[in-house]
Amino acid sequence: MSADVPRLQRAIRDLHGLEATRLRSEYVREMFRGEVAWEGDAEVFAISHPKASFAYAWAHETDDGKRRFVAVLGVPPVNSAQDAVRAAIVAETHRPTGGKA
Structure with missing residues (x-):
C-alpha cells in the first residue's frame, strides 16, 4: 500500500468533494x-x-521536484486505472503550459 494513501484521499476530497475508501x-x-x-x-x-x-x-x-497528486473519477470512458492515467495525460497536454501528467 502506498504511503501516499491519506494524501490521495485528501486530493479526491479536495478535487471532487468525495470521501474515498482505498480498495487496491x-x-x-x-x-x-x-x-x-x-x-x-x-x-x-x-x-x-x-x-x-x-x-x-x-x-x-513535477519538473520542479515537487509532488503532484492526481485524482480522476471513474466516469465512462474512464473504467480503469489505465484509463484514468491516460485521461490525465491527455488533459495535461491540453493545458496552456502543456506539460506531462
Missing part, C-alpha cells in the same frame, strides 16, 4: 508519443457518486 493498487505503464509518460501504482478507491463507483489517484514528481 493497480500498476500502470502509459506510453505517450513513443515515450513512457507515467509508470507506477495508481490507487483505486471506492466512492459514493451518482455517476462513478470508483476514483483513481496517484502522485508524481
Whole structure:
C-alpha cells in the first residue's frame, strides 16, 4: 500500500468533494508519443457518486521536484486505472503550459 494513501484521499476530497475508501493498487505503464509518460501504482478507491463507483489517484514528481497528486473519477470512458492515467495525460497536454501528467 502506498504511503501516499491519506494524501490521495485528501486530493479526491479536495478535487471532487468525495470521501474515498482505498480498495487496491493497480500498476500502470502509459506510453505517450513513443515515450513512457507515467509508470507506477495508481490507487483505486471506492466512492459514493451518482455517476462513478470508483476514483483513481496517484502522485508524481513535477519538473520542479515537487509532488503532484492526481485524482480522476471513474466516469465512462474512464473504467480503469489505465484509463484514468491516460485521461490525465491527455488533459495535461491540453493545458496552456502543456506539460506531462
